Amino acid sequence: MYFGSKYFVEDKRIKKLREQLKTKISSEDVQKIMKSYEQLGGIIIVSIPNEYEKFKEFIGNCFFESFECQTVLEKGFVSGEFRIPYYKRLVGDGFITIHKENGIYYKIDLSKVMFSSGNIAERIRMAHVSSPNEVIIDMFSGIGYFTLPLAKYGKAIVWSLEKNPNSYNLLLENINLNSLSGRVLPINIDCLDFNPNFKADRIIMGYFSDDEKFLLKALDMIKDGGVIHYHNTIAEKLEPHLKETIERVIAKKGKKLESIYYRKVKKYSPGVWHIVFDFKVI
Numbered sequence: 001m002y003f004g005s006k007y008f009v010e011d012k013r014i015k016k017l018r019e020q021l022k023t024k025i026s027s028e029d030v031q032k033i034m035k036s037y038e039q040l041g042g043i044i045i046v047s048i049p050n051e052y053e054k055f056k057e058f059i060g061n062c063f064f065e066s067f068e069c070q071t072v073l074e075k076g077f078v079s080g081e082f083r084i085p086y087y088k089r090l091v092g093d094g095f096i097t098i099h100k101e102n103g104i105y106y107k108i109d110l111s112k113v114m115f116s117s118g119n120i121a122e123r124i125r126m127a128h129v130s131s132p133n134e135v136i137i138d139m140f141s142g143i144g145y146f147t148l149p150l151a152k153y154g155k156a157i158v159w160s161l162e163k164n165p166n167s168y169n170l171l172l173e174n175i176n177l178n179s180l181s182g183r184v185l186p187i188n189i190d191c192l193d194f195n196p197n198f199k200a201d202r203i204i205m206g207y208f209s210d211d212e213k214f215l216l217k218a219l220d221m222i223k224d225g226g227v228i229h230y231h232n233t234i235a236e237k238l239e240p241h242l243k244e245t246i247e248r249v250i251a252k253k254g255k256k257l258e259s260i261y262y263r264k265v266k267k268y269s270p271g272v273w274h275i276v277f278d279f280k281v282i
C-alpha cells in the first residue's frame with residue numbers, strides 16, 4: 001500500500017522516470033507529461049497528449065517501474081450527478097487505494113468515485129474554518145473530502161449527506177479509518193430530502209450546479225448568521241455578477257448575505273473556474 005502525494009516522492013524516482021520517458025519522447029513533452037500526473041495513494045493518474053496515443057503503454061510502464069506503484073491510470077473525464085470518473089487502466093491492478101493527505105486517510109475507488117487533487121488547498125482550509133462542536137451540514141459529502149477535515153481538526157459535528165451509495169459506503173469506511181464515528185453523522189440521502197429539526201452553524205455546498213433549489217434548501221437549514229461555503233464553476237466573464245446572482249436567490253427567502261471569502265480553487269476548463277464563495281446569511 002502506498003501513501004502520500006507526488007511532492008514527497010524521492011528525487012531518484014523522478015530522475016528515473018524522466019530518463020525512461022526521454023528514450024522515446026521529446027524533452028518538451030516529457031516535461032508536460034511529468035507535470036500532468038497526480039498520485040493518489042498507490043495509484044498514479046497521468047494525462048497523455050493525443051500525439052502520444054501509441055506510446056500509452058510505454059508511458060504507463062515508465063511510471064509503474066519508476067514509482068513502483070500499484071496501478072497507473074490514464075486520466076479520463078468525470079461526469080454526471082454522481083461525478084463518476086472514467087479512467088483507463090494502463091498498467092497494474094486495481095482502482096482502490098488509500099490516500100493520506102494532511103493526516104487524513106481517504107479510501108477511494110477510482111472506478112466509482114472521483115477525488116480531485118486540485119482541491120487540496122480547500123480541504124486543508126476546511127480543517128481550520130470551524131469552531132469545536134459547531135453543527136455543520138455537508139450537503140454533498142462524497143467520500144468525506146471536506147467532512148473529514150472539518151470533523152478531525154475542527155472538532156465539529158458534521159451531518160454528511162450523500163446520495164450515491166458507492167460514495168456513501170466509502171464515506172462510512174473513511175469515518176472508521178479516521179476514528180471519527182462520534183463526530184460524523186452520515187446519511188445516504190438526496191440532500192433535498194433531508195429535513196433536520198435543527199439549524200446548522202455552517203453548510204458546505206461542494207457540488208457544481210446552477211439549479212437554485214440546492215441554495216434554497218441550504219437557506220432553509222442554516223441559522224441566522226450561519227456560514228455557507230458555496231462552490232460552483234463560473235465563466236470568467238460572469239464572475240463579477242456571481243455575488244448578485246446569489247443575492248437574488250437569497251432574497252427569495254427574505255435574507256441577505258455578508259461576504260467573507262472568495263477564491264478561485266482551480267481552472268475547470270478554458271475560461272471557466274471552480275470558485276468557492278463563503279458568505280454569512282443574515
Ligand SMILES: C[S@@+](CC[C@H](N)C(=O)[O-])C[C@H]1O[C@@H](n2cnc3c(N)ncnc32)[C@H](O)[C@@H]1O
Nearest residue numbers: 082083116119140142145162163164190191206
Ligand atoms: C463533486 S463531488 C464532491 C467533490 C468534492 N467537493 C471534492 O473536493 O473533490 C459531489 C458529490 O455530491 C453527490 N451528490 C450529487 N447530488 C446530490 C444530492 N442531491 N444530494 C446528496 N449528494 C449529492 C455526488 O454523488 C458526489 O459524491
